[in-house]
Amino acid sequence: MTRIFLFGYTITMKTLWTALADPNREHIVELLRDGPLTVGELTRRLGIRQPQVSKHLKVLSEAAIVEVLPQANRRIYRLRREPFQELEAWLQSFRRLWEERFDRLDDYLQEIQAAEQQPSHRSEDNNDVE
C-alpha cells in the first residue's frame, strides 16, 4: 500500500503543486479554506484586479482544486477536498514507509552481523579437521 501511495500520487501531486506555485493562487486557497467565496469577495480580499482573479480561478478549476457553485447570477467558488485528501494520504505514506524500512533494516542487521561471526568459526572447524 505504501508503494501505491508513493508512486501513484505523483500526477495529482504534480498538478496540485504546479497550480499552487503562485502566491496569489496560494492565497486564494488560503481564503477558501474558511468557506466558499464569490469572485467579487475574493477580488476585494486579494487586492488585485478582477480579471487576474478570474484567470487564477480558471487555473485552479482546471487543476480540480476549486469548483464553482452557480447561484443566481453570481459564481461562488469553493475548495474541493479530494486533491488535499490525496496529498494527506501521500504524506502519511512516508511515515508508513519509514516504519517498514526500519523493520527491514532490523532484519538485515541481524543477518549481516550473524554472517560476520559464522564464517570464521567454520574455517576454524575445517582447520581442526585437517
Place this chain on the structure above:
Amino acid sequence: MSNDQSPNTRVGEQEFVMERLFNAPRALMFQVFTQPEHLKRWWAPQPYTVPVCTIDLRPGGIWHYCLRSPKGEVHWARSVYREIVPPEKLVYTSTFADEHANPTEGIPEHLTTLTFTEEEGKTRVMAHVQFASGEALKVAVGLGMLEGMSITWEELGEYVQELQAK
C-alpha cells in the same frame, strides 16, 4: 491518526519523527545508510528492489537510485547531501528524478535528518522528515485532521484503489 499510536512517532504539521533502537554498533549503522551495497539490501519497500544505487558522499553530493517493481517498472529518486558527520548525522533533501538524476518538477522536496546515537553498544536512529511548506500542505493537514479521526489506513487504501481504477 490512522493506526499509528506508537510512542516513538511524533507527527508535526508538515513533518514527522520516527526513531528506533537497533542492535548494532554506530559505525555499522552509518555504513548501512551510506554504502550502496548495503542500501541495495534493505532500502526498497517490498517487493521492490534497488538495482542501481550510486552515492557521492560529500556535502552537495548526490545519492541516486532506482526502485524496480517485480513487473520491471522503475522509479528513480535522488537526494542531495547537505550535512555529513560520520557516524553521527546525515542530512539530505530528496525528490523523484529521472535516470540522469534530474529532479522531477512539481513534486515537493523533503528534507531528512538522520541522527545516530550510541546507547550501551546499540544505536538509536532518529529520522526526522520535513516537507517543503506551502499552503497546499497546510490545507492537506487541516483536512486530514478533520477526516482522519475516523478513517482507518485500510479505508484509505481502498479509497486510493478506487481513485486508481478511474
